[in-house]
Each structure stands twice: as structure tokens, then as C-alpha cells.
Amino acid sequence: MNVLEKIVNSVNNFSKSERKVADVILANPQTTIHSSIAALAKMADVSEPTVNRFCRRLDTKGFPDFKLHLAQSLANGTPYVNRHVEEEDGPEAYTAKIFESTMAALDTARQRVDIATVNRAVDVLTQAKKISFFGLGASASVAHDAQNKFFRFNVPVVCFDDIVMQRMSAINSAEGDVVVCISHTGRTKNLCDIAAIARENDATVIGVTAYDSPLAKECTLVLSLDVPEDTDMYMPMASRVAQLVLIDILATGFTLRRGSKFRENLKKVKDSLRGSRFDKKDFNN
Amino acid sequence: MNVLEKIVNSVNNFSKSERKVADVILANPQTTIHSSIAALAKMADVSEPTVNRFCRRLDTKGFPDFKLHLAQSLANGTPYVNRHVEEEDGPEAYTAKIFESTMAALDTARQRVDIATVNRAVDVLTQAKKISFFGLGASASVAHDAQNKFFRFNVPVVCFDDIVMQRMSAINSAEGDVVVCISHTGRTKNLCDIAAIARENDATVIGVTAYDSPLAKECTLVLSLDVPEDTDMYMPMASRVAQLVLIDILATGFTLRRGSKFRENLKKVKDSLRGSRFDKKDFNN
DNA sequence: CGCAATCTGTAATTTAATTACAAGATATCC
């Protein structure tokens, strides 16, 4: 846990003097990291050993170590404490908060994603006869995105956001086919059905979903992200971004696995778009 | 600039001993921040003052200050140096790199996005009679996502990824309608046409696209992100994530503007999903 | 009210970092 959060959370366990220290640090954290223990003690109007004890209480080795932790908490991109959007936030505030909480979510996702499973998923995908991406609601756009990416690999890939089409597609799947089911909660009934049907028909089912969810139970392979979602907003945000990045990772793993020769294909696809675009040079002139 | 990048960039300006220090730090930066100057000097096989001089050359006040900067560079979310995916990268490496470069892109986007324009876009959206989201290719999934978000607001919202439908929709637009055109490059001809048509029909056109692009010229309001895209991969990655976050921001601004009463609606929409899902409690038992 | 436990500050000690200076290496110019 972030040192700053830690300070806020354990404010009740502090003694009177320690709280003085906490207040000063929270008020100007940026200044703190460039202060000596003497300067900070003076600011908080306490003695130097008190500051030292304060640092130790926060499970740091001492004042210099504490400053290190604090510096990391304050580093760019790292969300400070309480980055939830508040009613009274102006555009500046909520823009910063959303960017920061999204970045924080990605960082969490990075730490939690199981590399071995990612690797196996790439394995499976590279050997697939056909790849299907299924998602509903917010996850549908992730599925679309995945299709857009894998489509470039010259592999048969489909994507449906319609349960009837998904069902028909799942029933028609066969051994060697890979079905990727995307759902943040993993509790969407229809999608669980799809996964079950696909597996009954010998397809490999990869779930981009919460570990230990009903959907996860139906999958051959589960890619869990476990991003804490700010449910206050009633809209999936961070989770879906994390899913997209995961898709990016799978796609990247795919291209790397296929080797350099294969990457020529990507260039071809990219070049094919040229006709539909304004030329960069033409426009600049 | 990040201290780590700085070290890498100025590696040529270092003397022999300083380079030894640089190598040791780059090899185990995490260890460095918990070492004393003596320990680091020993690891690099140089004297303590050399380490100190090294720190000063990097525009830090001294060794402790340098460690602070290093700690911040290493803090979560901050991309390290050279985060491009390489041919020989294993799953561990490319997973980390993609997460990190995405986070870096978001950080750049956060710094570059113009808050005033965001605010005006929110203004326009809250007053819209109808909102349309148009995107092609990779941006189509962003448009879908936007539809999914704004749909919850009980506002007429459409989304087309088909140029014919987009065209028809644009022609039918009228004053008070808002058209959001999404394109990373802003050079997709068809989408420029759509923007032009919509404006001719008095719709307000918001462009989520590159500043100074042909598409931007056709828009009433341009939300530029200017995320540096790693074009080596021939696939849009970071840019699209940034676009999504921007949509999140617009949606958030929208709900905040509409006030707390309005937010009840969101809860309703969310609750309506319950029937289609496995209950959390049921499953846990 | 008094004892015990906890908190807090002073002063001494230890540790770490920096400075000053001298020796060595390298480059440059005649």
C-alpha cells in the first residue's frame, strides 16, 4: 500500500505528536521529501526522534527510507489518496482523477496478471483454426477491438455482440477453434452458456474475466485482471481499459510467436489503408 | 525528464568511472535506492566521491537527492527506458512493456489534453438533442464504447461503424445534434466527409482526433490527445486507450453536470442488468 | 492520589555524505 494512504488510514493509531507530523507531511508532501529530519521536526513542532518513530510506525526503516517511499507515492502517474471523482469536482479535477485512476488500475492489472497463463493463451491462439471473440454490453467493444487486431493476422476471426449469433457460432465450433469470452464480472448468464456450449463442442475457451466467477468455471483458460472498479460511477471504466491492454498483449505475443516473416503481413494490411486516407505529405503542404 | 532516461541519454558524457556507476544503477535500480553511497561505490568498484559526482552531473543535489529522483522514476506506472517490444522478448517482458507504455501514453495524454475544450465538449453534449458516435476501423470500438456509456444517460445516442449509415445519419442531423468523430490520425477520408456533412446540416461536430489534421479542420471542437504511437507494431494501441479514457472523462463530466438527481438513472440502468446475471451471493455460497 | 504505561524531548553516538586536496591519467600543443 501507498505510504500516503497508509498515513491517512492509520491516523487513529498515531499519538498526538505523531499526528502533528502526519498533518505536516500530508499538507506538503512534496516539500517533505526534500527536507531533513530536523527541518520536518521543526515544521511539525516536535523533536527529531518523534519524526523517526513516526517513520518506523509506518514500517519503514527510518527517515531516509520513509522519504524514499513517500517519493514513490508522489511519483507521476501514481494516484494520490482519494482519487474518486467528487460531486464538486471541476473539469480539471475529474480529468486528472480519471486519468490517474485508470493508470493505477493498469498498474494493478500488471501486477496481478498471470504471465504463464498469458503465454498459454498465446500458444492456443497461434494454433487456432478460428478465433471468436464474444462480449456483451461494455465488453462488446473490447471484443470488437480484439477482432480488429486479430483480423490483421490473416486468421479467421469473428466477433459477435448478439447472443443469438454467439450461440449459433458456439454450437458450430469444433476442435482447434478458440473462443474468447470477455466479461468483467463473469456473471453474465448468457455468456456462461456460450462458453459451456463452445466447450461441449471441443473448442478451447479463453475467459477474460474475474477469477473464480461462474464464467471462469466454464473456461479452459482464465485470464483474470482483478482491477478494482469504482462502482460509484455505475459504469465500467478501468476494467475495460485493462481488458483492452490484455488484448494488446495477446496480439503482441501472437505476432512475436509467428516470427519476423509474418510481420510483413501487418505492413501489408497497414499499407492497404493508404488509399482511404489523406496523404500526410499532401496535407502538410 | 526521468532520471533513468537521463542516465541512458547522457551515457556518452560520462567518464569511465561514471559509466561504471551508471551500469550498476541501470542493472539494479531497485537495489540502488536502498543502498548507501558506500555500498554503491563498492558495487561499481569506484570511490564514494565518484558516485557523488555522478549524482551531481545528473542535476541532483547529491546522493540522497539522486536516490529520491530514482525512486520516483521507478515508482509504479512510470515507464522505464526503452519500452519498445523487441523480437526476442519473452511473455514476461512484452507484458510489462505493453502495460508500461500504455501507462506512459496515458500520462502524456493527461498532460496534453486541453481542459477548457473538454469542458466545452461536456457543455455541448449535455445540451445535445441527439448524440452520434462515428469511428472506423480501430476507432469503431471506441465509438461503440462511447455509445454504451452515453446510452445509460437516457439521451438519444447512436453509433455507426458503417460509412453508409454514418452518411445517412449525418445528412439527417440538425441543429442541436452532436456528432463525435473518432480517428487517431484524422486522415480517414470518409470520416472527414461525414464531419463536413454533419456541419453543413448545423450539427455540432466534436473531433476526437489529432490536432491539425484534415478531420480537425472539419470539426467545431477538437479534442486532441497527441499520444505518440509505436508505429512499429502496425496496430493502434495506446492511442485507442487514450481515446477511451477521454470518452470516460466526457461521460463523467456529463453526469456531474446533470447533478445528483440524474445519477439515480445510472443506478436504475445498472440494476436492470441484475436479471441477466448470476447473483454474487448465490454464487459465493 | 499514586502507580504504571506510554509518550516525548535532550544529548550522545553512530552512520552517512560531502569537501578538500593530491595523485594519476589523458589530451594538446609546440
Next chain:
DNA sequence: GGATATCTTGTAATTAAATTACAGATTGCG
């Protein structure tokens, strides 16, 4: 090619910072 100038590097001394040990003060509880 050698001598001087400049830059680099290390040793030792100095200074600054942080930590420890201890004693006084405060608070809580019987």
C-alpha cells in the same frame, strides 16, 4: 615525442544527518 594543461579519480578529513539511549513528562487507571 615530450612537457604542460586539463580532466579524472581516489584518500583522508570534515561536516551533516540520523539514530540510539536515557530521562523527564504526561496520561490513564485503580
